[in-house]
Amino acid sequence: MEADAELRAEFTDAASGRLRLSVTLTDSCLTVRKIGSGSPVWQHGQEHDLELGLGDCVGCRASQCEDEGDTAAFLSVYFYPARRSWTRAPAGRQRVEHRFRVAAEEDARANLEEAETWARAVRHRASQLVQGLRNDCLMKILIRSATGENDYILLIIHHHDLLDISWCTERKLNACVEFSRVCVSRSVMVLVNPQSGRGQAMSLYTGPVLSMLTEANISHTLITTEHRNHARELVRNADLSQWSAIVILSGDGLLFEVINGLMEREDWDEAIRIPLGILPGGSGNALAASVHHYTQAGPALGEDLLLSCCFLLCKGLVCPLDIVSVRLSSGPRLFSFLSLAWGFVADVDIESEKFRHVGAMRFLVGTLLRLASLRTYQGRLAFLPARENSTSSSVSFLRPHTSFCDSVQRVSHMQQETSNRHECEGQNTHNNSNDKDFQLKNDSKDNRLPDNLLSPIEDPVPTNWTIEKEQEFVLVLATCHSHLAEELVVSPDARPDDGHLHLLYVTAGISRPALLRLFLAMEKGTHLSCECPHLIYRRVQALRLEPITKPGVITVDGEQVEYGPIQAQVHKGYARIICG
């Protein structure tokens, strides 16, 4: 990225109308310095420059002074910096507007032009900064794999620190670059479910969301859903070339509809790559909480979480998102982005629907009620463990620093992994292509995302799977993301495209207090270090669950599905999510 020349000018603070300011725009910040005396604009008694990072800027606007006879123009710049807190208050962003009066010329048109020049420069540099951050931090090293295909080693560098190193196929690398930002020339479809959560989604839209989208100059069309499956039908038939992204202001249920609607299209392979955005408006808001968690900011709830997600939306960085193909013993195939649950968690989710009016508290009430009448569930569970060392290809700038030695070790692991992976993929394809019945039963009409790791549900699982003995469970939960609700961190190390299902299960014999302790620990994501002998955690690529206890509840992304045998396979990074 070539550095643009510095811009410098004298403006007046619009609030006081008197304080003269020297304003400088560099590639990364807007610096404001007081000239002469007058009441300070920022903090009483502060003498040094005020530095406003363009990384926190969502947009700016030039306008003419409304007073007749006043030839001044105004430049308003909108920032959402992380809130500084010395206490353990939740992390969040706060809105800060800086408004400058531009009045160097006597001619009103000349002042407006000057304000517009500055507004364009601020917008351009803020957007270059986001794009540059992504491009500068990726260093690709081309390697030839054993099969002769192009593979890459991707180094993620930020401020001269090596943050991560991972193996990457050419297709994934292209996806990373091609989809690095939401296209700004087309409109965003914003879907709002007015019934989600406590029914507050519309007021969230007309309040903070609309205000931030306007400041960021994001053109969008609001669509309120009128009934269940409205969003699904809408995206199934929409002309997607009109839209740069689909944003869901609701709970996770509406995104589940959107993903399944996209996968039902003839052009599903292209359609599922449209960037998806999530703004929390429901009661669980698992994906929104996870997206915020991936930025490595501290936990944020409610409106803080909404501002954080809306800020990420305005920045428009897009990352790959895992999709899970779910097969039921009868009925249609589903696509999930979040979770599959059986037992305690699924029961709480469905039974607490009647407490929807209390918002996120419904899960706490449901958990306490279900604890009082704790059940166990007989069943069989099998899974294909995740490959060792498989990593996310998405760019997470804030991963813990990786030492050089770690990196060298990982490169040699990755070279090994590259050749193992090609062998392994060959074997998997071979296993299933031998089974012609499987192709006929499952895929005769469905050529979407072949599940090459699954065998037909009525057949035994493939021999390379781990089979748990038939036993009684308290819960089985597989998730793709860190959070299952705003305050439930079930797999803290999950990444949006790590290619894993994070499988947690609790076996029978756990006491009520021990189970309650696990749920309390999940508030901070520390349950895995509780050393509870009944809690088992595995990273898997695919799983099969066969419930024997009847009746019961199975949920996929919080939606109740047919009760019976179910299996699932994760497809790494197949969709796109607007993420930090």
Ligand SMILES: Nc1ncnc2c1ncn2[C@@H]1O[C@H](COP(=O)(O)OP(=O)(O)OP(=O)(O)O)[C@@H](O)[C@H]1O
């Ligand atoms: N206008 C509507 N009226 C009734 N139901 C709707 C409407 N629009 C969407 N739905 C359905 O409402 C269900 C719940 O929506 P959603 O998941 O967005 O909110 P939530 O359940 O409050 O949030 P969460 O999933 O985070 O707990 C979805 O399954 C969706 O199909």
